[in-house]
Amino acid sequence: MYKIWISAYKELLLLTRDLGGLAVLFVMPLLLVITITVIQDNTFKIIQENKIPILLVDLDNGSVSDKIKTTLTNADYFELIIENEEKKAKDLVQKGTNQLAIVLPENLSRDLNLKIEENVSGILAKFGVEEESEEQATAAKNKEIRLYFDPATQESFKSSVRNNIDKMIAQIESESIYKAFQEELGSDDSDILFDTGNFITFKEIIPNSGKKELIPNSTQHNIPAWTLFAIFFIILPLSINMVNEKNQGTFVRLRTQPVPYAIVLSGKALVFLTVSLLQFGLMLLVGVYLFPLINLPKLEIGGRLPLLFLVAFFAGLAATGLGLLLGTIAKSQEQSAPFGATFVVILAAIGGVWVPVFAMPKFMQAISNLSPMNWALNAFYDVFLRDVGLSELIPELSLLLFFFLMTTGIAIIYNKRKNAV
Known part of the structure; x- marks a missing residue:
C-alpha cells in the first residue's frame, strides 16, 4: 500500500506542475458546459418564450x-x-x-x-x-x-x-x-352558439412510478453529458505523462525498482480517479449555484448525490483505464495527444453526448452500445431523470468496471511482453 501512495504522490507532483494540463482538466470543461447549456437552453425556449420576427x-x-x-x-x-x-x-x-x-x-x-x-x-x-x-x-x-x-x-x-x-x-x-x-339555417349568433374551443387537449405526464415529478431541462441533460466528456479527457494528461516518463528515462529507473507495473498504474489511477471526482463535484456546484445566476435552470439533485458520485466513480475508472492503456502503448506525444483527443470525440459522438442515440440510424444505435460514455450517460440519466435505485444501475456500472479491468489488464500484459528479456 505504501508503494501505491508513493507512486500516487509522484503522479500528483507531475500533475500540479503542469498548469496547461490542469486547465484542460478543470477550466475547459466548465467553459464548455456553460457555453453549450446557454446555447441549448435558448434553443429550447425559442418557440415558447422568444418572439420570432x-x-x-x-x-x-x-x-x-x-x-x-x-x-x-x-x-x-x-x-x-x-x-x-x-x-x-x-x-x-x-x-x-x-x-x-x-x-x-x-x-x-x-x-x-x-x-x-x-x-x-x-x-x-x-x-x-x-x-x-x-x-x-x-x-x-x-x-x-x-x-x-x-x-x-x-x-x-x-x-x-x-x-x-x-x-x-x-x-x-x-x-x-x-x-x-x-x-x-337562418339563425343569428344569439340563437345558436357553437363552441369552437378545443375539445381534446394534451397533458404531458412523466412516468416516475408515483414518485415526485421530475421535469427534464437543458441543465439536467448537459451536466451529465459534458461532465463525462471532461472526465474522459483525463486520458490526455495521463497518457502524455506516461509518454514523458518513457522519453525522459524515468520509466527505466522505475523498472529497476522492485515494484510491479500494476503498482505503478495503481498510483496513476488513484490520482486521476480523484481528479475525475473533483471534476464532477465542480460541475455539480456550477449547475446548482452558478446556473441560476445566469438565468439557466438550476440543477436539481435532491437526495441523489450518493448515486451520482457512484456513477461518476465508475465513469472515472473507465476513463482512467483507457488512459493507462493509451499511455502504455504510445511511444510519443505525437501519438498519444492527437489519438486521445480524437478517440474521446468519437466515443462522445457515438455515445449520445452530442446527438441523442434514438435519433441515430439503426446501425449507429447498435455501435453506441460499445461506447463507455453511453453506459455512463445512461446511468446518469437514470439517476437524474428516472429517479432509479442502485439495483437498476448495476448493469451500466458493471460494464464500466469491466472496461476498466479489461483496459488495465491489456496495458499490464502489453508492458510485460514488450519488456520481457
Whole structure:
C-alpha cells in the first residue's frame, strides 16, 4: 500500500506542475458546459418564450387574412412584420435577414368562403333542407399558403412553425364552417352558439412510478453529458505523462525498482480517479449555484448525490483505464495527444453526448452500445431523470468496471511482453 501512495504522490507532483494540463482538466470543461447549456437552453425556449420576427405578405386583404394577422399578432411566439411584395420578402429570407415569410394568396377569403358554402350546401341538400347549387360547386379553388424559410433553418424549427400555423388555419376554417351553418339555417349568433374551443387537449405526464415529478431541462441533460466528456479527457494528461516518463528515462529507473507495473498504474489511477471526482463535484456546484445566476435552470439533485458520485466513480475508472492503456502503448506525444483527443470525440459522438442515440440510424444505435460514455450517460440519466435505485444501475456500472479491468489488464500484459528479456 505504501508503494501505491508513493507512486500516487509522484503522479500528483507531475500533475500540479503542469498548469496547461490542469486547465484542460478543470477550466475547459466548465467553459464548455456553460457555453453549450446557454446555447441549448435558448434553443429550447425559442418557440415558447422568444418572439420570432416573421414577414407576412397579404395578397388577399380579406376577412380570413385579417383573422390570420390578428392571431399572429396575439401569438406569444411570433413578431409580425407586414411586407407588401412577395419577391422582397423572399429575398430577405434568402439573405438570412428573416427566418420566415408567410405569403397569403389572392382571393383566399373569397375562395375559402365559397368552398365552405359549397360543402355546407351539399350537406344540407342531402338532408332536404335546400337544393344543391351546381354553380357553387365549380367556383371554389384550392389555395396554397406559401412559407419561405431561411435555408440555414433547422428542420425541427420548420416543423414547429408549420404545426403552429396549420393549427391556426384549421381553427379559422372551423369557425368559418360553423358561421356558414348558422347563416344557411337562418339563425343569428344569439340563437345558436357553437363552441369552437378545443375539445381534446394534451397533458404531458412523466412516468416516475408515483414518485415526485421530475421535469427534464437543458441543465439536467448537459451536466451529465459534458461532465463525462471532461472526465474522459483525463486520458490526455495521463497518457502524455506516461509518454514523458518513457522519453525522459524515468520509466527505466522505475523498472529497476522492485515494484510491479500494476503498482505503478495503481498510483496513476488513484490520482486521476480523484481528479475525475473533483471534476464532477465542480460541475455539480456550477449547475446548482452558478446556473441560476445566469438565468439557466438550476440543477436539481435532491437526495441523489450518493448515486451520482457512484456513477461518476465508475465513469472515472473507465476513463482512467483507457488512459493507462493509451499511455502504455504510445511511444510519443505525437501519438498519444492527437489519438486521445480524437478517440474521446468519437466515443462522445457515438455515445449520445452530442446527438441523442434514438435519433441515430439503426446501425449507429447498435455501435453506441460499445461506447463507455453511453453506459455512463445512461446511468446518469437514470439517476437524474428516472429517479432509479442502485439495483437498476448495476448493469451500466458493471460494464464500466469491466472496461476498466479489461483496459488495465491489456496495458499490464502489453508492458510485460514488450519488456520481457
